[in-house]
Amino acid sequence: MDERIASLPEVLETLDGEKVTSAEQWQQKRRPEIFKCFREHVFGREPCPDRLSFHMISEEQLKETIKSKKVRLTYVGPGGEGTFNVHLLIPCQSRQPVPAFLLINHQTPESPLSTSFWPTDEIVSRGYAAIVIHVQEIDPDFDDGFKNGVHALFDAPGEPRPKNAWGTLAAWAWGASRVMDYLETDPDIDQHRVAVVGHSRGGKTALWAGAVDQRFKMVVSNNSGCTGAALSRGKKGETIKAINTRFPHWFAENYKAFNDKEYDMPFDQHMLLSLIAPRLLYVTSATEDDWSDPESEFLSLLLTSPVYQLFGLKGLGESPYPSPEEPIIGEHVGYHLRTGQHDLVEYDWKCFLDFADRFL
Template identity: 60%
Template sequence: MDNRLATLPDLLMCKNGIQVTTAADWIRKRRPEILELFRTHVYGREPQPLSVRFHVAEEKGYMGGKATRKKVDITFTGPYGKGVIPLLLFVPNAIETDKPAPVFLLINNRDNDYLDLDQEEQDEFWPAKAIVDRGYAAAVFHVKDVDPDEHDGFRNGVHGIFEAPGTPDAQRPSDAWGTIAAWAWGASRVMDYLDTDTDLDANRVAVVGHSRGGKTALWAGALDERFAMIVSNNSGSTGAAISRGKKGETIYHINTRFPHWFAENYKKYNDRENELPVDQHMLLSLIAPRCVYVSSATEDTWADPQSEFLSLKLAEPAYRLLSAPGLGTHSFPQPETPIHGKKLGYHLRTGEHDLKEYDWHCFMDFADKNFNY
């Protein structure tokens, strides 16, 4: 398949040299081992909130009666204060009233202009009306409400709530959580709320992210098994794409441009990808046997579509071990020809690094099949 295979860690080989051959050994031994490697070397360690509370600040009809709009404040506390994550949610009214709605949750790393759904033209990045028309609830939160995307020494956002004020960067543990882990933590706090809303089906929640949000969605899905489907769009380096031999953005590039995104330990692997004890197919494997969907764009060479596709293929052994089939093909697809396996999905869209309505309809087609909707 690829000459990089010789340098990759063995997905099913435990650190003690024993090969995993059963689902039980994967669940009890290898999966926790891989999760620990990612916490130590890449994303860092997330804390647990001291408390989480919810307040529905608004609930009213919207979209000409097609949906109910809810604005929810999710308040959490840590040792050094509290924070609030505002959640915007549209629940479809046209579906069977006796059944809760499945949910698409977007981790938003763009501006909020498109959230004004009274505008005549809607932004494709979050086509809430199209999502509702398909029978799904459309939910969104903004990453800046969890942790602003800037390197200020981990004093703002959620980091300042869980770390002692004035702690110098040099005194943070080398496996302390970075901003991507903080955003993933925020997605789990949103999931805490979705679990309580009887209008929603918490067993059918898909979490979606684009670019840095796509990296976040994958880590959130690896940590939080309540997410039934994880969608990573154009996530590239330290997202869906294999790091070894990757074209475009490398570990060095991403750590240099965004030094706050990952644990300090990750910088040890700048230009040393082959020494990293994990690679991104192992991240996708942590989601097995739940659904994973990866999408790429033809002009997004920085993310490297071939490496994103390869990651899905290399995660297949974990899925098969858990009685879930793979993609069903070894061939990299042509644009606009989605591959929808039972638990793994992929498509390549013509165009640039972006999240388009075409992508959303592919995600929903895949969810229709897997959520039996």
């Protein structure tokens, strides 16, 4: 057996040694244990807003078949008030609420509406609303001691941050959950069929958003690599020490205790992916993305199968590592390896949409 697999914590065994054999055990006992572990040691503890409100900034008919909305979300914490915007493009062919893709976008807010990274024309033409948040509006992506963005409104002033305090990626995931709060009020959107999508650091964020907020019916992690979909044990390319050194603001301070100590962790990333079960989960890799380590991403997803099986779903079963452009679709779980570099492109979106057409 692969050394790293042999050393992995057992997903289906509780902290007190009880074997998990049912979906009920998973939901009531084992899942909360794993979730608490990632919240405490990796992403940090997010707060609840004191108040949350929504304001329609603009609403217009772009074409006969597409409606555009821009909504401002306002939240209140102990340190004051903050806002960020949500952009929606909604197909109007149906009189019924439509399913949606929410992109956690870490690119610049000035990027065009429809690109290969965010092909809104294709998404809307397939019958889905295309919704995007720009994470810089929630928490700018640089290390300034958490004085900017949403953290400043919730951290206790003048006090040292706890080592389990939320980092930047948890703040972005928090923002995605606030969008879900809004979508529950929007009659154009089917709140029960919302997929959250992210690429790279956004892919890590999408996984945590899906773990924290089970209202997301589908979670898509594109090229998320270290502390995303990829197993940390034996991983090639980026390591925990490398990511914590380069991006010290992304995670809780506690996570730095595992620099160069991956085999000492009481968790690994297959356990994060398992928190999505039995909902829809799609993971992608790219052939030239050695920093993310495609084989570790695939192996991690494969190891979620026992959890999906608790719900009567096969997951990916024992599928072999695929060739490029040959997606593997299991029960509620999908994966593809794409030829090319670390990116989010139209082929990836085609696969996400095909998967959503089948299950969402």
